[in-house]
Amino acid sequence: QVQLQQSGPGLVKPSQTLSLTCVISGDSVSRNDIAWNWIRQSPSRGLEWLGVTYYRSGWTNVYALSLESRITINSETSKNQFSLHLDSVTPEDTAVYYCARGSFRALDVWGQGTTVTVSS
Amino acid sequence: DIQMTQSPSSVSASVGDRVTVTCRASQGISTWLAWYQQKPGKPPKLLINTASALQSGVPSRFSGSGSGTDFTLTISSLQPEDSATYYCQQGNSFPRFTFGGGTKVEIK
Numbered sequence: 001q002v003q004l005q006q007s008g009p010g011l012v013k014p015s016q017t018l019s020l021t022c023v024i025s026g027d028s029v030s031r032n033d034i035a036w037n038w039i040r041q042s043p044s045r046g047l048e049w050l051g052v053t054y055y056r057s058g059w060t061n062v063y064a065l066s067l068e069s070r071i072t073i074n075s076e077t078s079k080n081q082f083s084l085h086l087d088s089v090t091p092e093d094t095a096v097y098y099c100a101r102g103s104f105r106a107l108d109v110w111g112q113g114t115t116v117t118v119s120s
Numbered sequence: 121d122i123q124m125t126q127s128p129s130s131v132s133a134s135v136g137d138r139v140t141v142t143c144r145a146s147q148g149i150s151t152w153l154a155w156y157q158q159k160p161g162k163p164p165k166l167l168i169n170t171a172s173a174l175q176s177g178v179p180s181r182f183s184g185s186g187s188g189t190d191f192t193l194t195i196s197s198l199q200p201e202d203s204a205t206y207y208c209q210q211g212n213s214f215p216r217f218t219f220g221g222g223t224k225v226e227i228k
Binding site: 035037046048049052054065098100102104107110112113 | 169219
């Protein structure tokens with residue numbers, strides 16, 4: 001049974017970096033037919049896909065165009081996890097953040113969610 | 121970006137009723153369409169993939185149809201536990217996904 005366990009702070013100050021980690025159990029971050037995603041949800045934006053990392057013959061990261069200048073997703077095979085880093089956050093980045101496994105162009109396993117508030 | 125538009129935004133129906141939710145894509149997405157159910161405080165749960173493929177363990181009262189730009193999620197006989205918000209998601213522009221705005225299904 002695949003499970004995703006998220007961790008990271010629930011409060012981030014404006015202009016700082018939001019960092020979250022998603023630890024995978026029951027699957028491999030380097031499996032070559034799966035993609036590992038970050039999504040967020042807020043009342044104002046709804047469900048918003050943020051980015052993905054996946055391994056085929058090498059690692060590929062793809063980001064939402066609106067966030068490309070601020071976002072980094074990376075993977076750590078030794079710990080079987082992947083991480084989200086979002087720079088220069090503002091209160092508009094306040095949301096529930098989810099990691100999720102992508103398979104057949106859908107998201108079939110989700111983390112528990114992390115509520116992140118951007119406030120001083 | 122492909123935009124996904126759901127309707128209605130909310131629906132109230134009685135137990136046993138047939139409920140239909142519609143999702144329209146701003147351009148053709150073949151059958152790369154997924155449906156999710158989300159209950160308060162929980163992450164979305166994948167119900168249907170590739171427009172009509174029911175995920176394992178999902179009750180057969182849920183069904184999906186459509187291709188191109190127009191898609192439908194149907195609950196054939198609404199049950200109390202189906203009270204939730206339902207979202208569509210396009211996978212045509214993989215790996216970039218977009219979601220619909222959601223449909224809240226309530227029990228009368």
